Amino acid sequence: MAGSVPPVADEREGLLKYLEQQRHVLRIAAYGLTDEQARAVPSRSSLSVGGLVKHVADTEDGWIDIVLQLPQKEPTKQDYVDGFRLLESETLEGALARYDEVARRTEEVIAGIADLGQPVPIPKNVPWFPKDVDAWSVRWVLLHLIEETARHAGHADIVREHIDGATAFPLMAAAEGWPESPWMKPWKPEAQSV
Template identity: 60%
Template structure:
């Protein structure tokens, strides 16, 4: 996938393309990491690269289920578990789940005629405004882009702290871009 979203011909196509791009860049932060590095929490927070990717997937599914009027009961006591790999869980498991969720999002949005369709606001959480009752599907997609991009930034910092890998060199390595005077694909420290 290129480093930039390509030309878009409609609002829906643009929103879905930018969401797909953000999914890609957050996933890219895991490129080349060992299982221990994927679980590493090298900053002051308990965040890890794998945990952030898992959280992005779960968040997207929760929002799309809300759009579909099939909200899942969220166990807020287990919220932190959403930010880390469970025992025996692998990044491949997380990626497979994220792929399933992305396909569900694409199918759901394709079936919605009007992006202004109402999506109920969850008033049980303190961060949602109490003075509105509905978002729109458009708002949900913009929010998912924002949420995924925010966490991609967190994952970028964690990744760089682990081994110095940054976004474009990682993308160059993952996509086999040729080395140039201004872009050197990432290589593991042992290479």
């Protein structure tokens, strides 16, 4: 995927393409990382690139459950904490594969909804959800997923830069095979010492 969303035909395609783009830039922050690096917490926060990938996948999947009005699992405090960490038993490859599955599910579910204005009842057991609103729309949920994914993609960019100095465009150039130019050099992993 290129650095920008291509022209879109309509609202549905636009929302899905912008969500896809934000997923892509989050994945770019993970490009070339080892599992150990993906678990690293190199800044003052407790965020890691692998943990952010897990969290965003879990969040998107949960919102699609809400759209489908499926029963919500009540997470424990440990579930919440572990949702932001790539555990020793987990791999970055596995987290990214799950994120791909979540993306496919989202696209399938949204394709099956005729009207993006369809109401999505607001769960009443979440303290930060408004109590004076009965429903959002599917459109609102997609916009929220774009917002949430973009926020965490930005977090992942900062964490990644703390890990090895890599920044978004050189990583994107490396991941997408852009040719080197006088002003853009694709990221390359540091030489491993023997």
